[in-house]
Amino acid sequence: MQAQEKVDAALELLRCARERRLRVKEAIGIISMVTRLSERVLAEGVRRGVIRREGGEIVLLGEPARARCRRRRCDAVCRRCGRRITLCHYLEAGGFELGPYGSECIRRINTS
């Protein structure tokens, strides 16, 4: 995935956050599911009107979204934290297929 695509995918995931108000650290926790370019994602999110920065918080604007989640038994490594996982979660958000992730790493995401 190109850097710009990662930024786009991270913003799609942010739109699926369970909370509409996140501490910056929590927002970065979600962004890190896709990329380490958190400042770029946050700046782009503000520019596109996806988020607003308010003090130490990130406020999600617009309608909450859901990521479609598929689970399957596996023997893999979580794309976010690098931990060994045996239940893989693959997320689909805004046309992006992301994963695999362990269950811990997707808990801030609204899934269906």
Ligand SMILES: [Zn+2]
């Ligand atoms: Zn993980």
